[in-house]
Amino acid sequence: MKKIILAIDSFKGCMTSEEVENAISSNLNSKEIEIHKIPMSDGGEGMLEAFISAMGGKIKEANVHDPLMRPITAPYGITSGGTAVIETAKACGLTLMTAEERNPMKASTYGVGELIIHAMHSGCRNFIIGLGGSGTSDCGAGMLRAISDSFPAEKNIKDIICNEMKNCSFTLASDVRNPLYGPEGAARIFAPQKGATENMVAELDERAKKFACESALIMGKDTSHEPGAGAAGGLGYAFLQYFHSTFRSGADLLLDLSGFDSLLDGTDLVITGEGHADAQTLMGKLPERLLRRSQRHNIPVWLIAGRVSQSNKLLSEGFQRIYSITPECMPTEKAVIPDIARENIKRWTEAHLLPIIR
Template identity: 65%
Template sequence: MKIVLAIDSFKGCLSSQEVEETFAGALQQQGAEVIALPMSDGGEGMLEAFISTLQGSFIDAPAHDPLMRPIRARYGRTADGMAVIETARTCGLTLMTAEERNPLLATTYGVGELIAHAIKQGCRNFIIGLGGSGTSDAGMGMLQALADIFTTNQKIEELPDSCLNECHFTLACDVRNPLYGPHGAAHIFGPQKGATPEMVCQLDERAKQFAQESARRMGKDLSQHPGAGAAGGLGYAFLQYFHTRMESGADLLLDLIHFDQQLKGADLVITGEGHADRQTLMGKLPERVLRHAQKQNIPVWLLAGQADDTAQLLEAGFAKVDSITPKEMPLEEALQAETAKRNIRKFIFEKLLSPT
């Protein structure tokens, strides 16, 4: 039996590669032919998945985290000079403790530093992953970093045309929210980043004012463009100021790896993520994998750390939907890497390979 693994990371627990290595080891013991394809929709694990696919290399650069503490952050570079940046490496929510999270203070400055570093390395084409941010600054921090590095007057409106106008950015993102308003970055994503109701209103107003100033300065307003609210408005800054196109992170990766070709001759596709529910059907990676496999009439199993809304997921076309984590296991224990690997192996031997 030929099985294709196309499983996203189990967020906060295992990378896509770690999940698939565990699955593959157990399945191969039973004689299955396994093809493991590291996955990401632009969030956690995006850098490794894309660089593995593009056969690139990693570069470590000095930068700052969301609270402007010095760090070393990694990005990728392909042989033909394309840079791959996972923005969460510098502005990610996980770079701060729960007590430190304050989107009024958190900045995307480090993202600008990584872009500047890549530009100095000769990169002009970029793939930018926008998932997992702990910021809501509408990308002002990123723009300020670029201004600080490339100009002497440190004004955002006078960015270095000589190099930035030559750059092209592809945003790997599945968020469709606008920059501000009731469905904007602050209202929808601010609370999970530590924003109180009062802070949400402040963040939304700050983003609106920045968009209005930017529109007057540039003669266009992309604040309501789908995806402008991604990563706390970082998507807006790219769309408004640079040569940018936005794509589904999942579709972008699946196209890059020629996923349809990888499916040829497969008997089964196994996809998954940390938590699957009805939102999985809103363009998340398992749903995109399903649509590709359906074109070739290949059954797709959705195996998640935790699966809810099973009936809806089955109705959407998945041949099997199941939870890997035992129901009685506390979440804190389930999120431990070694525990998660044991759960995967146990699930495969007891539920997937059982004669019953």
């Protein structure tokens, strides 16, 4: 065993991608083995840091508003080539509100628009937008309002796009493929996770349909049923409908930017993972994308997670080994405490990874 790649998604609510990878590598003797750590994100939590690391950029801060229109300072990234990297959850994320405050009838994406304008003032015209982790379901209306407010001399959003933002392009990093509204739309699938009651879901879905009709009249097209329109509570729709935007798998985009395929040369083992692995892992999530690329080079892939279910399905798809780092008897509320998670990772590393290196 000579070379290992660590490319592990964050353990959400517990440890970042970088922290998980550091916890593993710190228990390995780097003199015995070549270790490559690639911070990972599919467009959700940790997206900003992972993409800036891969692209060689820097973090900036902007004064914006959170989902409940409270002033906050939010980070975004700028690469050396002048591309802005925006993790929308930094301005409209679910974690910016307490459980009691969460209400997608009120939560706004206004702060996302403010981040875009701040990046434009910094000279950026190309944007990579991560759409995971939102606490909103406003179809991006708040974002559009913030942009409109920044150009008061222009008559409407279409004029702003044609005159002020005509050279801007947006790449949307997300693996969500839901439409804006309907049975599989943003409100019905995602709003309950953001605090919506059954009545709220119905009203939000109707609002989305109405907003799409109004937007179709403004822009002369309708993207409400395109894959990804329902991402981030319909924020994906606003980007598709109003701007020059394209969707990319967040995982594939980051792997390309990281030069992952070229790094596979001479690699003996790839270790990937996420907080909870199950059959949904195989639906285009980051570990699955890593698996497919590694399979083309006949490199074995191990999958680790805080918890694992449906392991037989995962094994049948090609993961060589699958591990849950959490002891079965340990309750989840204890397992997600970072210090305990680090101890669990150390125990797993010593029991399963060190023996194959020595």
